[in-house]
Amino acid sequence: MRYELYYWPSIQGRGEFVRLALEDAGADYVDVARRPRGMAAMTRLLEGRSPRLPPFAPPFLRAGELLIAQTANILLYLGPRLGLAPRSEAARLRVHQLQLTVADWVAEVHDTHHPIASSLHYEEQKREARRRAASFLAERLPKFLGYFEEVLARGGQAHLAGKAASYADLSLFQMVAGLRYAFPRAMAGLESRYPRVVALHDRVAARPRLARYLASRRRLRFSRQGIFRHYPELDRPK
Amino acid sequence: MRYELYYWPSIQGRGEFVRLALEDAGADYVDVARRPRGMAAMTRLLEGRSPRLPPFAPPFLRAGELLIAQTANILLYLGPRLGLAPRSEAARLRVHQLQLTVADWVAEVHDTHHPIASSLHYEEQKREARRRAASFLAERLPKFLGYFEEVLARGGQAHLAGKAASYADLSLFQMVAGLRYAFPRAMAGLESRYPRVVALHDRVAARPRLARYLASRRRLRFSRQGIFRHYPELDRPK
Numbered sequence: 384m385r386y387e388l389y390y391w392p393s394i395q396g397r398g399e400f401v402r403l404a405l406e407d408a409g410a411d412y413v414d415v416a417r418r419p420r421g422m423a424a425m426t427r428l429l430e431g432r433s434p435r436l437p438p439f440a441p442p443f444l445r446a447g448e449l450l451i452a453q454t455a456n457i458l459l460y461l462g463p464r465l466g467l468a469p470r471s472e473a474a475r476l477r478v479h480q481l482q483l484t485v486a487d488w489v490a491e492v493h494d495t496h497h498p499i500a501s502s503l504h505y506e507e508q509k510r511e512a513r514r515r516a517a518s519f520l521a522e523r524l525p526k527f528l529g530y531f532e533e534v535l536a537r538g539g540q541a542h543l544a545g546k547a548a549s550y551a552d553l554s555l556f557q558m559v560a561g562l563r564y565a566f567p568r569a570m571a572g573l574e575s576r577y578p579r580v581v582a583l584h585d586r587v588a589a590r591p592r593l594a595r596y597l598a599s600r601r602r603l604r605f606s607r608q609g610i611f612r613h614y615p616e617l618d619r620p621k
Numbered sequence: 622m623r624y625e626l627y628y629w630p631s632i633q634g635r636g637e638f639v640r641l642a643l644e645d646a647g648a649d650y651v652d653v654a655r656r657p658r659g660m661a662a663m664t665r666l667l668e669g670r671s672p673r674l675p676p677f678a679p680p681f682l683r684a685g686e687l688l689i690a691q692t693a694n695i696l697l698y699l700g701p702r703l704g705l706a707p708r709s710e711a712a713r714l715r716v717h718q719l720q721l722t723v724a725d726w727v728a729e730v731h732d733t734h735h736p737i738a739s740s741l742h743y744e745e746q747k748r749e750a751r752r753r754a755a756s757f758l759a760e761r762l763p764k765f766l767g768y769f770e771e772v773l774a775r776g777g778q779a780h781l782a783g784k785a786a787s788y789a790d791l792s793l794f795q796m797v798a799g800l801r802y803a804f805p806r807a808m809a810g811l812e813s814r815y816p817r818v819v820a821l822h823d824r825v826a827a828r829p830r831l832a833r834y835l836a837s838r839r840r841l842r843f844s845r846q847g848i849f850r851h852y853p854e855l856d857r858p859k
Contacts, residue, residue, distance in 0.1 A: 518738035
């Protein structure tokens with residue numbers, strides 16, 4: 384099956400969690416909005432009257448007759464089909480639980496630079512962003528990193544849900560990569576406390592298909608448009 | 622099977638989305654932390670070393686051998702078992718997509734009164750809360766209500782995912798109920814634009830088991846401790 388991914392064409396954003404899964408599996412997919420006239424196709428699906436259940440926002444995935452939105456829901460669907468989810472229902476629920484925790488974390492990272500409104504520019508909420516980012520770095524970032532470190536420690540395996548990699552492992556890689564870009568000083572100060580998380584990041588980055596993807600032009604750069612944004616004034620003070 | 626729900630004993634919060642499903646189905650369950658010594662049991666599971674996969678936060682559900690966290694994930698598990706999810710995988714993904722959109726909405730409602738940090742009191746972020754709440758009421762609240770109105774309009778059925786109620790319908794009921802409590806002036810001004818959403822709220826509230834639950838002492842009151850909080854200064858100006 385050829386999957387069609389719909390997401391903003393110039394940022395990693397939430398779509399990247401889906402791209403990583405598709406790329407790691409070597410799946411046949413089209414990143415629709417990055418193709419000519421692709422943005423118009425995405426807008427038609429978002430604003431048109433045709434899908435039975437419209438997406439609230441990108442990313443969304445077309446898989447044959449299905450149109451699936453919400454990042455974690457797309458991964459719930461793709462996981463077993465791409466060999467990135469365990470077999471049993473119990474284990475799949477565990478992976479999904481971890482993915483939903485990543486989703487909460489992503490929303491908090493976004494709000495470090497947009498604590499008041501997504502519709503306003505960063506510059507219009509800069510003062511509030513400094514306060515929110517300081518709290519995020521002091522309390523929430525260690526809490527999330529510590530949680531995943533603990534999950535890896537209790538599992539005692541190479542990946543979050545066992546020996547084999549799941550889509551949640553790819554997502555945790557992306558969190559570390561994005562946080563290093565956005566908050567280099569804070570991450571440099573914290574990482575030694577979370578050796579299992581860092582090792583997992585490295586293990587995922589070294590997966591052959593993923594390594595090729597990360598080195599390719601298909602991997603968009605982090606920038607000041609996505610979830611992870613580098614504003615030095617929001618990072619830990621020097 | 623007797624389910625054990627673990628959630629803060631004095632608020633509706635995110636746990637209420639699970640309580641509504643259990644109550645609507647007449648399921649056999651214990652609201653553990655509301656029992657004597659229940660808080661200690663919840664803390665042990667959160668902070669102890671025993672569960673293979675610890676929850677990041679309440680709510681979580683014990684179902685036999687399973688310990689499931691993340692509200693939407695709990696509902697994904699319970700839905701088919703409580704008769705609150707459709708049969709096909711495609712339809713279940715649609716319901717889950719809607720639930721995840723509710724989850725995003727819940728987080729935004731929470732942040733209207735806590736835009737800077739959950740660890741700070743409301744009074745310590747009141748100025749920022751006024752700005753965030755104003756943006757929420759002007760832009761996000763109509764967007765979410767309009768989205769669910771459109772889903773109901775396109776479906777053309779009594780419930781979000783067809784003729785039968787699903788856990789997403791119960792959750793949309795809870796959103797309307799909570800928003801009416803938190804933002805009575807804003808909701809009074811908006812509701813006439815979303816007749817299908819309001820009708821769905823009423824239809825859910827009239828379900829026999831749910832109506833009995835809502836009238837019982839098991840239904841905690843909305844308060845200034847939960848997700849939905851009534852601060853008149855955050856509501857639409859008179």
